[in-house]
Amino acid sequence: xxWYLYLAVVAAGFTAGFINTLAGSGSLVTLPLLIFIGLxxxxxxxxxxxxxLLQNVVxxxxxxxQKALDVRGxxxxxxxxxxxxxxxANIAVNxxxxxxRRVIGVIMVVMLFVxxxxxxxxxxxxxxxxxxxxxxxxxxxxxxxxMYGGFIQAGVGIFLLAGLVLGVGxxxxxxxxxxxxxxxxxxxxxLGVFLLNRQVDWSIGLxxxxxxxxxxxxAARIAVEKGAVWVRRxxxxxxxxxxxxxxxxxxxxxx
Numbered sequence: 188x189x190w191y192l193y194l195a196v197v198a199a200g201f202t203a204g205f206i207n208t209l210a211g212s213g214s215l216v217t218l219p220l221l222i223f224i225g226l227x228x229x230x231x232x233x234x235x236x237x238x239x240l241l242q243n244v245v246x247x248x249x250x251x252x253q254k255a256l257d258v259r260g261x262x263x264x265x266x267x268x269x270x271x272x273x274x275x276a277n278i279a280v281n282x283x284x285x286x287x288r289r290v291i292g293v294i295m296v297v298m299l300f301v302x303x304x305x306x307x308x309x310x311x312x313x314x315x316x317x318x319x320x321x322x323x324x325x326x327x328x329x330x331x332x333x334m335y336g337g338f339i340q341a342g343v344g345i346f347l348l349a350g351l352v353l354g355v356g357x358x359x360x361x362x363x364x365x366x367x368x369x370x371x372x373x374x375x376x377x378l379g380v381f382l383l384n385r386q387v388d389w390s391i392g393l394x395x396x397x398x399x400x401x402x403x404x405x406a407a408r409i410a411v412e413k414g415a416v417w418v419r420r421x422x423x424x425x426x427x428x429x430x431x432x433x434x435x436x437x438x439x440x441x442x
Contacts, residue, residue: 192224193394200398204242207399208367208406210422211344214239215432217395230388232279232339233381236374237392242399243371249407250364257361261368264355267326268333268347272373275337276380293434299426321355328354329369336370337377343370345426359419363410367403 199220203213214235221231250256321329328350336343344366351362381387 188224188391195220196224196391196394197398200238200242200395200400201402202398203238204246204399204402204404205406206402207239207242207344207370208246208403209363209410210426211346211348211366212342212426212428213344213399213402214339215342215428217399221391221395224391226388226391229279230386233378233384233386234388234392235395236378236381237387237389238395238399239370240374240378241396242403243367243374245400246367246403246407247364247371249404250367250410253407255361255410256364256368257357258368260355260357261365261372263321264325264329264351264365265369265372267321267330268336268369269373269376271330271333271335272337272377273380275334275339276377277337278334279338293430296430296434299423299430303423325350325354333369333373336373337380345422348422359422360410364407367407 199217203217205213206216207213217235217238218228218231221234222228226234247256247261251258329347332343332346332350335346347366347369348359348362351357351365352359355362357365378387
């Protein structure tokens with residue numbers, strides 16, 4: 188691989204790590220690049236998990252240092268997400284993702300309206316940490332989100348944020364921290380599935396991880412400093428671009 192492609196991979200990783208830590212859908216930047224440089228789609232999907240894993244190690248550590256991470260909440264909600272991610276990753280090993288991309292694009296459009304119509308709920312969450320066990324429907328919700336994360340990863344952060352804010356009660360800053368912890372938890376298991384199926388390119392994955400980790404480090408600090416209002420604005424922008432990309436809007440405009 189040419190030297191400038193390594194730089195492109197690191198730059199894409201930084202962008203993805205930054206976006207993933209503050210909102211989600213950073214994999215919509217890295218997956219197309221990995222496919223462009225020659226990786227098969229399923230190998231690109233698996234290789235991307237190496238960077239996601241290390242990115243969230245850095246992000247979770249940074250949020251914890253700033254006392255924004257509810258470790259108990261991340262673990263409790265991470266358990267059903269792990270179970271879902273194993274199911275989703277096993278599906279992803281052999282399944283074509285095109286139809287799924289369109290469906291997720293439609294869901295993100297709905298998500299955009301939810302974010303716009305209920306701004307106070309996103310900015311004024313009251314929960315700081317989970318005291319008891321999650322409710323049954325919350326376990327089911329995070330199982331489904333984990334299944335999607337295991338399947339394709341791209342956009343899972345947005346669904347986690349929605350679940351954590353609307354379903355659990357965190358504000359956006361704390362939800363971002365818990366989201367990072369949950370993704371770290373289930374990515375370990377999802378990556379394992381791809382490794383067992385020999386769908387990970389370690390050399391490219393570790394280069395990508397350098398960028399992702401730097402992006403996560405920067406984003407975790409900005410999230411705490413700027414607060415929920417700024418994070419919500421970025422989230423809206425990311426959802427709009429992600430939905431347009433998944434629905435093929437950019438492809439239509441290019442004709």
